[in-house]
Amino acid sequence: MPLYPDPAPxxxxxxxxxxxxxxxxxxxxxxxxxxxxxxxRRLAAYGASVYLHHHVPHDAAQPWGADPAGPEAVAAGVREALGDPAARVCHGPGDLADSAVPAALMGAAAEALGGRIDILVANHALSGLDGTLDEIDAAVLDAHWAVDTRSVLLLIQAYARQRAAMAEPAPGGRVVMMTSGQDIAGGMPQEIAYGLAKGALASATRSLASGLADLAVTVNTVNPGPVDTDYLTGEDYQRVAERFPAGRWGMPDDPARLIAWLATDEAEWITGQVVDSEGGFRR
Incomplete structure (x- = not known):
C-alpha cells in the first residue's frame, strides 16, 4: 500500500x-x-459568513470617493452572493491607523459571526499621501507603516491569539495579505512609502507562515497587479490596458478568485508564498 494513497473518487x-x-x-x-x-462576494458564494470592515472617511477623501450608497449597500451586495442560506454578512467601521483598532476589530468580527474567525483577508491600505524619495517625509512614512504594515501584523496577532485560545483549532485557518509588486522590475519609485510598507508584508510572509503553522493556519500574500478599482481614467487608463496581453486591466474579481481558492481546503498545502496574479502584465 502506498504511503500516500490516491484520494477516493x-x-x-x-x-x-x-x-x-x-x-x-x-x-x-x-x-x-x-x-x-x-x-x-466570492467567499460568501463559497458558503462562508463574512464580516466586512470599512473606513469610509478614507475613501471619501480620495478622488474616487466613498460608495454613494454606503456600507449597508456594500453588505447587501455580498448578501446577494451567499451560497449558504444559513451564512451571515455583517459589517463595521474601524480606523486601522489607531493601534488599538485591529484587536478590537477582530473581536467584533468574531462576536458577530459566532465566536471565531477562520479566514482573515487583510485587503485594506492607505491610498495617497506618497511620492518619490525626494518628496516623502517622516510623517508620510509613519502613516503608511501604521496602516499598511503595523495594522496588518496586529490583526494577525489578534487572529492568532483567538486561534490559540480554542480548545481545538477549527479547520480552515487562513491568512491572506496583499502586496503590490514593488519587488518586480521597475519597482514603485513614485510611491516609496506605500511600496516599502507593502514590501514588508511580502518579506514577512514566510516567517508568519512558520509561526502560525502550529495553529493549523496557512499564510500567503497576493500581488493583484494593476486592478481597475476606478482610480485611473482616460489615456493613462488605456496605456496601462495595452501592457496586458489580454488588452484589458485586471478586474476586482480576478484576484478575488485566487484569494477565495487559497481560503479553501484545496489550497491547504500552499503556505508562505507571495503569489503574483497580474495577467501577464508587462512592466
Whole structure:
C-alpha cells in the first residue's frame, strides 16, 4: 500500500460550497468597485459568513470617493452572493491607523459571526499621501507603516491569539495579505512609502507562515497587479490596458478568485508564498 494513497473518487469532486460553516473577516471592503468587495462576494458564494470592515472617511477623501450608497449597500451586495442560506454578512467601521483598532476589530468580527474567525483577508491600505524619495517625509512614512504594515501584523496577532485560545483549532485557518509588486522590475519609485510598507508584508510572509503553522493556519500574500478599482481614467487608463496581453486591466474579481481558492481546503498545502496574479502584465 502506498504511503500516500490516491484520494477516493468522492474526494476529487469539487464541493460547490467549500467554505460552508466557516467565517471570514475582509478588511477594506467599503466600496462595490474594490477588491475587498469582490473577495467578500466570492467567499460568501463559497458558503462562508463574512464580516466586512470599512473606513469610509478614507475613501471619501480620495478622488474616487466613498460608495454613494454606503456600507449597508456594500453588505447587501455580498448578501446577494451567499451560497449558504444559513451564512451571515455583517459589517463595521474601524480606523486601522489607531493601534488599538485591529484587536478590537477582530473581536467584533468574531462576536458577530459566532465566536471565531477562520479566514482573515487583510485587503485594506492607505491610498495617497506618497511620492518619490525626494518628496516623502517622516510623517508620510509613519502613516503608511501604521496602516499598511503595523495594522496588518496586529490583526494577525489578534487572529492568532483567538486561534490559540480554542480548545481545538477549527479547520480552515487562513491568512491572506496583499502586496503590490514593488519587488518586480521597475519597482514603485513614485510611491516609496506605500511600496516599502507593502514590501514588508511580502518579506514577512514566510516567517508568519512558520509561526502560525502550529495553529493549523496557512499564510500567503497576493500581488493583484494593476486592478481597475476606478482610480485611473482616460489615456493613462488605456496605456496601462495595452501592457496586458489580454488588452484589458485586471478586474476586482480576478484576484478575488485566487484569494477565495487559497481560503479553501484545496489550497491547504500552499503556505508562505507571495503569489503574483497580474495577467501577464508587462512592466
Amino acid at each position: 468522492a474526494a476529487l469532486r469539487r464541493d460547490p460550497l467549500p467554505l460552508r460553516g466557516r467565517t471570514a473577516l475582509v478588511t477594506g471592503a467599503s466600496r462595490r468597485g474594490g477588491i475587498g468587495y469582490a473577495v467578500a
